[in-house]
Amino acid sequence: MAKTKSKTFDIWVKCPRCGKVGKLMVRVRHNSKMCYIRHFEGDVVVTHAVSCFDVEKQGVNVDELVRKVKEE
Numbered sequence: 001m002a003k004t005k006s007k008t009f010d011i012w013v014k015c016p017r018c019g020k021v022g023k024l025m026v027r028v029r030h031n032s033k034m035c036y037i038r039h040f041e042g043d044v045v046v047t048h049a050v051s052c053f054d055v056e057k058q059g060v061n062v063d064e065l066v067r068k069v070k071e072e
Contacts, residue, residue, distance in 0.1 A: 004029040
């Protein structure tokens with residue numbers, strides 16, 4: 001059973017789905033990487049799955065973050 005590791009970073013990025021700014025969360029399982037943006041809507045935390053490519057277009061090095069998640 002493969003263990004899924006995830007970590008929320010203190011990196012603020014704009015969500016391409018809703019336009020709000022939130023914290024970046026990276027989840028790694030096997031060799032696949034998934035990016036999520038967590039932000040508040042009122043007092044509820046909403047997590048949007050987004051393309052890591054869209055995050056990289058905002059100047060974030062996702063591969064470096066994936067390496068940090070795997071090291072933990």
